[in-house]
Amino acid sequence: MPGWGQLLCRAGGRLLAGVPGGPVQGAGAGAAAAATGNRGPWCSIVRHINSTTWWDEHLSEENTQFLKQVTAEEYRAQTASKLCPLKDEPWPLHSWEPGSRRVGLVAIKLGMIPLWTKNGERHAVTLLQVKDCHVLKYTPKEEYNGKTATLIVGGKHSSPFYKPESALEVFREAGVPPKQKTTIFKVSDNAIIKPGTPLYAAHFRPGQFVDVTAKTIGKGFQGVMKRWGFKGQPASHGQTKTHRRPGAISNTNAGKVFRGTKMPGKMGNVYRTAFGLKVWRINTKNNIIYVNGSVPGHKNCLVKVRDTNLPTYRDCNKNPPFPTFFADGEEELPEDLYDQEVFQFTDPSVTYV
Amino acid sequence: MAAACGRLLEQAGVRALARASAARPAARCRCFSSSGLLRVNNGEPTKFQPPPKPVVVDKHKEVAERRFLSPEFIPPRGRTNPLKFYIERTDMIQRRKVLNIPEFYVGSILSVTTADPYASDKTSRFVGICIQRGGKGLGATFVLRNIIEGQGVEFCYELYNPRIREIKVLKLEKRLDDNLMYLRDALPEYSTFDVNMKPVPHSANDEIPVNQLKVKMKPRPWTKRWERPKFNIQGIHFELPKEMMEEAQKWSMPWIQFDMLREYNTSKLEKEIWKEVNEELKK
Numbered sequence: 001m002p003g004w005g006q007l008l009c010r011a012g013g014r015l016l017a018g019v020p021g022g023p024v025q026g027a028g029a030g031a032a033a034a035a036t037g038n039r040g041p042w043c044s045i046v047r048h049i050n051s052t053t054w055w056d057e058h059l060s061e062e063n064t065q066f067l068k069q070v071t072a073e074e075y076r077a078q079t080a081s082k083l084c085p086l087k088d089e090p091w092p093l094h095s096w097e098p099g100s101r102r103v104g105l106v107a108i109k110l111g112m113i114p115l116w117t118k119n120g121e122r123h124a125v126t127l128l129q130v131k132d133c134h135v136l137k138y139t140p141k142e143e144y145n146g147k148t149a150t151l152i153v154g155g156k157h158s159s160p161f162y163k164p165e166s167a168l169e170v171f172r173e174a175g176v177p178p179k180q181k182t183t184i185f186k187v188s189d190n191a192i193i194k195p196g197t198p199l200y201a202a203h204f205r206p207g208q209f210v211d212v213t214a215k216t217i218g219k220g221f222q223g224v225m226k227r228w229g230f231k232g233q234p235a236s237h238g239q240t241k242t243h244r245r246p247g248a249i250s251n252t253n254a255g256k257v258f259r260g261t262k263m264p265g266k267m268g269n270v271y272r273t274a275f276g277l278k279v280w281r282i283n284t285k286n287n288i289i290y291v292n293g294s295v296p297g298h299k300n301c302l303v304k305v306r307d308t309n310l311p312t313y314r315d316c317n318k319n320p321p322f323p324t325f326f327a328d329g330e331e332e333l334p335e336d337l338y339d340q341e342v343f344q345f346t347d348p349s350v351t352y353v
Numbered sequence: 354m355a356a357a358c359g360r361l362l363e364q365a366g367v368r369a370l371a372r373a374s375a376a377r378p379a380a381r382c383r384c385f386s387s388s389g390l391l392r393v394n395n396g397e398p399t400k401f402q403p404p405p406k407p408v409v410v411d412k413h414k415e416v417a418e419r420r421f422l423s424p425e426f427i428p429p430r431g432r433t434n435p436l437k438f439y440i441e442r443t444d445m446i447q448r449r450k451v452l453n454i455p456e457f458y459v460g461s462i463l464s465v466t467t468a469d470p471y472a473s474d475k476t477s478r479f480v481g482i483c484i485q486r487g488g489k490g491l492g493a494t495f496v497l498r499n500i501i502e503g504q505g506v507e508f509c510y511e512l513y514n515p516r517i518r519e520i521k522v523l524k525l526e527k528r529l530d531d532n533l534m535y536l537r538d539a540l541p542e543y544s545t546f547d548v549n550m551k552p553v554p555h556s557a558n559d560e561i562p563v564n565q566l567k568v569k570m571k572p573r574p575w576t577k578r579w580e581r582p583k584f585n586i587q588g589i590h591f592e593l594p595k596e597m598m599e600e601a602q603k604w605s606m607p608w609i610q611f612d613m614l615r616e617y618n619t620s621k622l623e624k625e626i627w628k629e630v631n632e633e634l635k636k
Contacts, residue, residue: 110437113444114492120468120516127437286436299433343515345447350515352470 055161071160075177079157082134082176084328085197094190096322098314101148102191103324104306105133105199106155106181107289109214109297115280115290116343120350125280126295128212128305130287132157133199136174136182138192148186151193154179155302181302191323201287202325204279204305206339209313210289211275213304214297218269228262272296276310282337419558421456422627424486425493425512430617441490442626446633448513454520459483460528460564462546463497465510466519476518479508480548484533498536500545505537524553527563529587538575539568539589582606 056064082088096102107128115125137152144150152170158180160168171178174195204210224230224246232244246264250257274295281290289305297303307317325331338344426445428438448454457463462482469477481497484507488494493512498505510517536544543566567590570579579586580593582605591598609615 108434111433113437113441113490114511114513116515120470120514122511122514127440129434129436283440286440288440299431345444345451345513345515347515348451349468349518351468351518352475 075157078175078177079132079198082196082198085194086326086328088194088196090197091192091194093323096319097190098318100188100190100322101186102307102320102322103135103151103153103185103187103193103199103203104183104304105130105201105203106153106179106183107131107133107201107303107305108156109295109299109301109303110288111299112294113290116350117341118343118350119341120343120352123280123292124294125290125292128201128289128291128295128303130199130201130203130289131155132177132179134174134176134179135193135195135197135199136170136176136179137195141189149189149192150184151187152182152184153199155181155183181304183304185306193323197324198327200284200325200327201282201289202284202327202333202337203321204282204289204307205320206279206281206337206342208279208317208320209308209310210277210279210291211273211306211308211310212277212291212295213271213273213306214295214301216268216270216272216296217298219267221265222267223264224262227264227267230262276308276313278339280339280342283335284333284337285335419560420627422623422630423454423456423493423512425489426626426630427489427619427623429489438490442630443633444491445513446630448515449634452517452520454512455522457483457495457520457522457525458527458561459486459531459533460526461522462524462550463495464519464521464523465497465508465517467510467514468516468518478548479506480523480546480550481506481508482533482536482544482546484536498533498544499548500541501548503541505541505544521552522555523550525555525561527561529563529565529567530585532584533588534577535570535575535579535584535586535589536568538577538579539570543568 056067059067107130110127110129112124112126115123117123132155134154135151136154139150139152141147141149154171154176156179157177160171160178163178167182168178170182176196219226223244225232225244230246233239233242233247235243246262249261249263274293277295278292279289280292282288283290291305295303307320308314336344343350426442428435460483462480464478464480466476466478468475479497479499481499483495484498485496486493487496488511491513494509495512496507496509498507500506512520566588568588569590569592573593577584578601579589580591580598580601582602
């Protein structure tokens with residue numbers, strides 16, 4: 001009876017997995033393979049909590065220090081070598097046409113600041129710092145989905161020691177230190193950039209509009225009042241043990257609970273996008289973008305910034321630096337670029353006429 | 354009369370006195386007496402005017418400069434990148450170069466003129482006592498309170514708002530507390546200040562006077578229970594019965610002063626920031 005055989009294999013796999021503890025991906029795969037009747041190795045090597053290791057567990061202290069130093073120097077050299085992309089056989093540069101989509105950036109959310117316009121209105125802006133942003137890989141449209149080409153862009157530098165080898169390969173190919181966050185940007189064919197090109201905050205200009213995507217702050221397991229904004233029940237007047245509960249979840253006619261019913265669960269730590277945010281100011285020295293309003297994510301989290309897809313602002317994003325802003329190009333930008341309406345603190349106080 | 358005095362002074366050859374009298378041409382020409390000069394005042398004997406006391410500047414004693422760093426420069430405790438505070442500080446310093454934001458404390462009387470698009474002469478001026486200084490960085494605020502025609506008015510101004518045209522300190526002083534919100538429950542005489550009051554002069558290096566005033570309150574209930582130790586108010590003259598004061602002490606939390614997680618020592622940060630801000634302002 002095949003059923004018994006499957007059960008035994010699964011039980012065997014679970015026995016090997018042993019104490020509930022470490023992740024048992026190997027055991028799961030092995031058990032599944034055996035259960036389907038592959039007659040493969042019915043017990044596979046399992047990574048157990050007692051057998052996990054980290055990169056410097058078996059290295060002496062000297063060796064660890066040496067490795068750290070060597071990688072740091074290597075990555076410093078790599079970043080320095082990528083500073084002049086225009087001299088490094090860049091891919092052909094095209095000019096902007098309406099309908100072309102260009103790359104975005106990966107930035108760090110620093111915090112929020114007030115900003116005043118020349119009329120005296122106060123707006124709250126978020127500071128996004130573009131730090132060590134490089135283009136990592138180009139996937140032509142045939143390989144991606146047949147319609148659009150993509151560019152993978154990476155954010156802040158991070159250590160190579162806790163990354164899987166597959167990820168490190170991509171970084172090695174681009175000739176760039178490993179990054180903390182990598183994102184995919186769908187790009188039109190005239191905006192492709194050679195992998196290894198650094199991207200700067202001046203890629204965006206004041207007055208244009210931007211979409212920012214990031215993982216929202218994780219709130220953990222939350223009840224229905226905080227997660228979905230339910231009203232709950234009154235605090236007194238006879239309520240027995242029911243103050244923050246959902247109440248009814250369906251009706252009698254349905255006889256079942258529909259899929260997607262709002263219930264308690266894990267809240268936050270989900271990718272969300274804020275659309276149509278105006279860029280007020282760019283600081284080219286520290287690579288900081290001042291973006292209107294708030295942005296999902298906690299302070300110092302990595303966000304994905306790209307030109308808006310909203311049709312309302314299609315006219316405001318005309319003639320951007322295309323395909324990106326090159327620091328070693330002829331254009332010399334001042335330290336701060338302001339939108340027309342922004343009050344610059346070097347000006348005298350606002351007066352009304 | 355002035356010309357006659359001038360000629361006399363030339364004859365006497367006392368240049369210092371001539372300078373003094375030339376500096377004040379509008380004032381009555383009072384000839385400071387010295388042994389050789391004649392007293393000219395319509396024949397009447399003039400009162401003896403002693404010579405002005407010489408100001409002795411002791412260059413050996415170094416005048417200790419008061420290091421005042423406005424509280425909104427000190428970053429709050431948190432996991433924010435110091436780069437964000439640095440950028441905010443550069444903007445704040447830029448604004449301070451254009452508008453002079455003077456040193457003031459909670460309890461000082463200020464006059465603020467702002468640009469107002471709805472006023473007839475496009476400016477509005479408010480005089481009041483600073484009851485609270487809040488916020489950090491560019492969003493720092495201060496609240497001014499005054500009683501105008503019997504109505505208590507409070508204005509919350511942002512220090513770095515570009516609509517502010519002038520901030521003038523009319524009287525620089527401190528009070529016994531950092532937060533004078535209890536003035537809302539105090540008798541109105543303690544919050545009334547003359548809108549046209551003259552600025553009280555204050556030299557740069559003196560210690561800031563601490564006003565030991567204990568304010569008398571309106572009858573209870575108050576907006577907050579100011580007698581409770583949480584507010585730690587020194588500046589109210591409590592006329593409450595002893596039992597009430599003792600009952601309020603039930604809410605005291607004497608262990609808080611030993612809580613190490615609440616410690617935030619800003620002395621080093623303050624010094625560095627003070628140095629940075631001063632250097633930038635001097636440029």
